[in-house]
Amino acid sequence: MSYAIGVDIGGTKVQFAVIDREGNITNRHRVPTEANKGPEQLMNKVLLGIDMMMESIDQEEEIQGIGIGSAGQIDYREGTVRYAGDTLPDWTGTAIKEMIARRYNTSVYVDNDVNVIAIAEKMYGVGKDCDHFVCLALGTGIGGAVMEAGRLIRGVFGGAAELGHVSIDINGPRCSCGNNGCVELYASGSGIARLGLEMQRNGSASYAWRPNARDIIQAWHQHDPSATQVMRIVIRALGSAIAGYIHTFNPEAVVVGGGVAQSGPRFLQALDQEVNARTSSYMRGCCRLIPANFGSDAGVIGAAAQVWHYGESSCSQYMI
Numbered sequence: 285m286s287y288a289i290g291v292d293i294g295g296t297k298v299q300f301a302v303i304d305r306e307g308n309i310t311n312r313h314r315v316p317t318e319a320n321k322g323p324e325q326l327m328n329k330v331l332l333g334i335d336m337m338m339e340s341i342d343q344e345e346e347i348q349g350i351g352i353g354s355a356g357q358i359d360y361r362e363g364t365v366r367y368a369g370d371t372l373p374d375w376t377g378t379a380i381k382e383m384i385a386r387r388y389n390t391s392v393y394v395d396n397d398v399n400v401i402a403i404a405e406k407m408y409g410v411g412k413d414c415d416h417f418v419c420l421a422l423g424t425g426i427g428g429a430v431m432e433a434g435r436l437i438r439g440v441f442g443g444a445a446e447l448g449h450v451s452i453d454i455n456g457p458r459c460s461c462g463n464n465g466c467v468e469l470y471a472s473g474s475g476i477a478r479l480g481l482e483m484q485r486n487g488s489a490s491y492a493w494r495p496n497a498r499d500i501i502q503a504w505h506q507h508d509p510s511a512t513q514v515m516r517i518v519i520r521a522l523g524s525a526i527a528g529y530i531h532t533f534n535p536e537a538v539v540v541g542g543g544v545a546q547s548g549p550r551f552l553q554a555l556d557q558e559v560n561a562r563t564s565s566y567m568r569g570c571c572r573l574i575p576a577n578f579g580s581d582a583g584v585i586g587a588a589a590q591v592w593h594y595g596e597s598s599c600s601q602y603m604i
């Protein structure tokens with residue numbers, strides 16, 4: 285048998301898994317990130333977790349490689365963190381690939397956490413019969429990845445497809461990226477909470493609890509009037525952004541995942557209608573809006589799947 289080890293480094297937890305060629309998880313482990321303790325302790329956790337995964341395989345030579353997916357903007361060639369914001373403070377500049385390659389005699393791949401989700405979809409999900417698709421991860425923020433002819437769109441160093449930082453309102457609130465009205469400020473978990481809080485501050489909210497995305501979405505399902513108003517803005521904002529992605533990339537599918545998207549089919553149905561109303565019919569006609577395949581395992585499966593994606597196909601990571 286051949287196996288790949290995957291590590292998904294996020295703001296709250298680090299997930300480890302061993303997967304086989306078909307993408308099945310044969311062993312897994314998870315630890316809290318504790319990002320506030322600094323990059324050194326985090327890197328130590330990553331190495332210890334990889335050790336544990338290595339030990340779970342009978343023959344070490346069956347390991348074909350190690351793949352890492354990390355929050356932040358990742359230089360995929362160097363395997364370093366170009367920029368990590370508040371999610372992973374001080375993580376910027378960490379030479380992830382070098383530290384792992386020094387310790388293990390196997391191939392190492394490092395990429396952004398949403399790019400690796402797109403690789404999981406390419407290998408085992410929507411991408412099995414589709415070469416052009418956009419991935420959106422609606423979590424605390426909004427992450428994006430674009431697969432074009434079976435390859436990730438990279439830009440100069442790998443920072444392309446920051447789809448959460450597309451503005452849908454030039455007069456909107458200031459975003460951390462420097463722009464105004466980025467879609468992330470409306471349709472991410474923190475964006476939904478922000479809209480809910482804004483409504484409460486101007487005295488028009490029907491709820492008295494401190495708003496967070498999960499509770500607002502739940503109240504929306506129960507037809508709470510204020511939550512309905514918030515979610516109308518969320519869906520309009522996201523629908524507008526997705527229409528822009530469809531016009532820009534002409535994809536066969538837009539794959540929507542992450543915690544916000546996992547709130548049930550009603551969210552995707554409402555979004556589908558909004559996107560339909562905002563997209564040229566000749567573009568929309570060949571594009572499906574679909575839920576992501578792997579839920580909370582997407583990151584760790586995709587991290588490991590880099591080993592098969594780059595190691596076995598003609599799709600060298602460095603040719604892209």
Ligand SMILES: [Zn+2]
Pocket residue numbers: 448449450459460461462463466468
């Ligand atoms: Zn922004």
